[in-house]
Amino acid sequence: MRRSGSPFAFILLGVGVFLLVLAPMLVWYVKPRAAVNPIDIDVTAVYKGTGSYFDVGETETLSGEQITVTQRVRGDVAESERSGNAVWDVVTTVDTEKSLPAADPHDALDFSTARWVTDRRTNKPVHCCDEQPYHEGEAYLKFPFDVEKRSYQWWDSTGDTTVTLSYQGTQEIKGYKGYVFTGKVAPMQAGTRQVPGALVGLPDTPQVIAEEWYSNHGVKLVVDQATGRTLYAQLGPKRTLRAPGSDEDAVTLLDVDKLSFTDATQQFAVDRAEQDSGQLRTVGVTAPIGAASAGLLSTIAAVVLLVRGRRRGGESDEDRAVPSEPAPTAELTAARR
Structure with a gap:
């Protein structure tokens, strides 16, 4: 029997690929619409x-x-x-x-x-x-x-x-x-x-x-x-x-x-600019970088787990079995009698 890859590894791989796809979408699709x-x-x-x-x-x-x-x-x-x-x-x-x-x-x-x-x-x-x-x-x-x-x-x-x-x-x-x-x-x-x-x-x-x-x-x-x-x-x-x-x-x-x-108008404008630019920065920079980094790490970790799983699964049951005693020869059998 061969071992299949760990379900956790496949989940990790799926998450990693999703995050890698999400990162450019945030930059090229979500930010322009925000x-x-x-x-x-x-x-x-x-x-x-x-x-x-x-x-x-x-x-x-x-x-x-x-x-x-x-x-x-x-x-x-x-x-x-x-x-x-x-x-x-x-x-x-x-x-x-x-x-x-x-x-x-x-x-x-x-x-x-x-x-x-x-x-x-x-x-x-x-x-x-x-x-x-x-x-x-x-x-x-x-x-x-x-x-x-x-x-x-x-x-x-x-x-x-x-x-x-x-x-x-x-x-x-x-x-x-x-x-x-x-x-x-x-x-x-x-x-x-x-x-x-x-x-x-x-x-x-x-x-x-x-x-x-x-x-x-x-x-x-x-x-x-x-x-x-x-x-x-x-x-x-x-x-x-x-x-x-x-x-x-x-x-x-x-x-x-x-x-x-006036000072009040300046302060209002600055407050709104900080808020709005912060949201754009999150969508266009912070979130994409975070998603790409997490996605890359998740993908690498998943690949490592899958490779390890395949190596272990490649060993046959025969290879892993404990060697048995050799069968007695005819001479030994006669002597025992």
Whole structure:
């Protein structure tokens, strides 16, 4: 009779093969499906800075004033599930100390709404689902997953244009390291506005279609490498009015050199980035390495047990039997008689 391999060895082999197959599946199949823009997002980012703004009541530009920008992003879950994209509604208000707190956001210095639609995996814009305004680029509210050390095209909603943000190294925000990207926006015409002629240096013209110009002193974003979440944002918006065809600014509507995330917004962003990147790291790195290591060890152990079992099973019962006494010869038998 030959011994067969131990049942435990076969179980160990099965577990090892399963873990070896699981490891690449986690990297190539599970992680890409986990790294998607959420559809149930509901976050608020607050920026603060000191600068100038045009006070309609005073009909003049006031300087050294505190400016607060509040941006709330909420996901349209039903539309996102229907379209398969991330559909986010964004409400942005610009306030001064006079308008904060405001019961109605329409009472703010500036108020705007938008609907951003992006591919959940690539973060690229998708032009559907009542998107407004039309936008392009690779990044806006966030960057793509697995951010690279290169330049990105960031969408500037005020200028309705893409801005090249260049990689500038790393920086820690609340003890958490992110990638730094910076860029600027040169003065550009961003629209028109009907105003009294006197406001833009044309006192003899009751009303005039003035040119609205926009620039940005500097854009600085610190981004989580794994998730693309913005950990810190600093902007320098400047909006002015010019007389038609003029090369000179006549009125400053808004000018803030450094408008940046508050401490609370930074901490919230860091906490969420740590949580989300940790989950992605588990699925894409920790679990695959653990599964591959355990699978390799299990497979090796199973093979060793099976080989030992075969060697032992290869010995016949005859080989293992105790030798018997030789049969007595005829002479011995006769002598005994």
